[in-house]
Amino acid sequence: MKKYNSAPLPFMGQKRRFLNEFKTALKDYPKNAIYVDLFGGSGLLSHTVKALYPDAKVVYNDFDNYRERLENISKTNVLIADLRIILKDWPKDKQITGDARDKVIARIEAEAMVGYIDYITLSSSIMFSMKYATSLKQIKTSSLYNCIRQTEYNADGYLERLEVVQKDYKTLFDQYKNAENVVFLADPPYLSTEAGTYKSYWKLRDYLDVLQVLDNTNYFYFTSNKSSIIELCEWVETKTPLSNPFAGASKVELNAQLNNVATYTDIMLHKQWYTTTT
Template sequence: MTLNLLSQSKRFKTAPLPFVGQKRQFIGRFEKLLLNNIPNDGEGWTVIDVFGGSGLLAHNAKRLLPKTTVIYNDFDDYTNRLKHIPTTNALRQALSDILKHEPRSLKLSSTVKQQVLDIVKDFQSQGKFIDVQTIAGWLLFSGRQVADLDEFMAESTLYNRITKTDYELADGYLDGLVITCESFEQLLTKHQATPNCLLLLDPPYVCTTQSAYNLHERGGYFGMTKFLTLMHYVKPPYIFFSSTRSELLDYMSYVEQYEPHTWERIGGFERIVVKVTVNKGLGYEDNILAKF
């Protein structure tokens, strides 16, 4: 796609399909960081979305800086989910017919649950794509994730949380991106010497639940060893997404005190705090650490 057509295509402020941990609440601040620090529409720059996720950051980086080379590391096979949105919508419609008279967010009766599972099995028997992450959001308790369809089918309790409308087709969402799928070590090793290379870093939080990262066959638990390996590769410019639920800020404080050489490389960042509300009386802080 030419730069002119790219600039005219739709810019998404939220991911086309559900994705746990997508950075939609950060997009405004992310935009300011890019536009304030990277000139000339990004000409001569490379942006690497290292842990890719829904591709929302990569998508917005390419729309904001159309001359930039943006690499989207699709570690979670999100591009495949996007290709099958029409099939996902067809499944949603079939399930909605069953659930239209069921109370919202409440447990399904055993009869209705079996009807739901029969529809899913029918789609599976026809060889149709089933977006397990999306149907988990429709039918499992809020925030519950499963690794595969077998785990979903074995769930003892289902709920009616299905969306009321179809998903928009993601036309143009991935346009202009360089799409890859590899470990962060492989990806960052390739680009250690790439000039003007901005790293977008949104790794799993150390010492927290990491079910999404574990879903991928190349994933596994993102523990302290993987985190330290990642930090070995990190150098400015970078934008690091974190949370008070992670230990990144504690790590940075430790490095500042005990590892001056490492601090010289990664320290001196700008910290932007975003307060996230889960529900009334419950929330937490998310953070952006940026160094250009």
């Protein structure tokens, strides 16, 4: 199984920065467990578990239909190759203007009329880092830059031997909550963090609902200090009869840089509520 250290296509919130810490923490969890990735995202966590533990059953919940983007990589490569030719004499990382911009837009419009466009991946070649468009309209109204990728995308074997499903996370959790030797991976969109490429809009109640899957289960949970979820749970534990699902969990923190002045902290919490078999 080919091992990936990052998702093969761009995805907001993929956990490539956490992979070393995630793999280290996984050593305390069983090699033959059922790992259920409730918010599969780019599939990087699911892929990493399967690569590390080939005998584990890994369920990847592809709620955002990342597979569709993977299945259309060849079309994406062709489109970007054509844009690479259009911009071959344009300065790297400089704003695309005038006739060159018109040609770029015309090529994208032509593709939109006859085929599939992965706008998120396309954005990484013609927009600055962390700027993503999800439609032709957004591309046409955005400032474009020559950040064209010089190599083709490849996802060979990325989802190999994963059980891929597409369900509401609550339905998937209910399916496995009573199973023996199960570990849940919970990486919901971050509260108070840009989540524009996700299909659904998340409110505070949605984030609080997710905490129910952490009650009396083995889990990995990802959040950030911008969400204040951890502090909220500590307050609930102190001020109400309710318990704190993070009490006793191991925590790993990584600083993230949004720009020259803005930073936040990514957080991974994991806990074994009951003994799993190896």
